Amino acid sequence: MKSEHRHELQTNDLGKLMASAEPFMEKNGMKLAVAVGGVLVLVIGYFAWSTSSASQNAEGWTRLAACASTADYENVADEFAGTEVAEWAMIQAAEGHLQSGIRNSFSDRNAGNRDLKDAKEQFQKLLDSSSTLPAIRERALFGMARTEESTSDGDLKNATELYKKLIQEYPDSIFRKLAEQRVKPVQGEKVAVLDNEETQKFYKWFHAQEPKPGDRQRPGFNLPMPGMSPDGGTTKKETPVLPNLPPLNIPGLPEPLTSSPDSDNKKSPEPKTPAKEEPKSADKPVAPEESAKPAEPSKDKPKSEPATEKKP
Secondary structure, three states: OHHHHHHHHHHHHHHHHHHHHHHHHHHHHHHHHHHHHHHHHHHHHHHHHHHHHHHHHHHHHHHHHOOOOHHHHHHHHHHOOOOHHHHHHHHHHHHHHHHHHHHHOOOOHHHHHHHHHHHHHHHHHHHHOOOOOHHHHHHHHHHHHHHHHHOOOOOOHHHHHHHHHHHHHOOOOOOHHHHHHHHOOOOOOOOOOOOOHHHHHHHHHHHOOOOOHHHOOOOOOOOOOOOEOOOOOEOOOOOOOOOOOOOOOOOOOOOOOOOOHHHHHOOOOOOOOOOOOOOOOOOOOOOHHHHHOOOOOOOOOOOOOOOOOOOO
């Protein structure tokens, strides 16, 4: 009886609620339906975007792992812009341009300048972005410092500031020791490498050079022989001779087999081995045949005639 009464009360309460909500639904029912539909669309779109983004990231990491050249890294950075994959691809491309630029600067200055320019632009793009990962920013800062040093005309202030900034912002960086070697004096030196006047003179001289690929002689059959000039004549300058190096007096090691030219001229006379003494004739055993055989008269000397007897 009690359960039936309770059910009647609940039914009456639900009826009263529906009766009070009916005017509200008539007035705002359409708006409420649109709002609920919008929420459903957002939820479905979020799940779809998450699935697509995960699939895109997976494809990006796969493409990044398959890159084999600087151009491949640049393509990945463009196709997956705005993702972590793009940042890692760009730092790889920038470092590739930096290495190629330094190498080409010794043989093809125009190609080297192009590579260093591309590296500088990519490093700067990573440093200007606020969303760049700290690990990538650290590498970009060190790469930018190296690029400024490689393109310097003798003024190394920008490179010095970047190296110091790296040391300050990333005290635990794996590049810290390399940066300190450029901007802090090493043991036994008064000034740092980049503050050294000779270093600045070298970069000023190197910046003015214009090497081209044709300047280097390629191997071939027309190479001059040793001791001859490129035009075929003999060189007046004598071939340099290596200096006499001091001997290594390490205990326990045998004497070296080779010697310097000076030591060859001053060789000590070799000790003479004593001649073996032949046994005396009395000690030699006489062969039986030789002792039994009579001595033959000498052919050179005439035979002596018997003495004549004196007559009385």
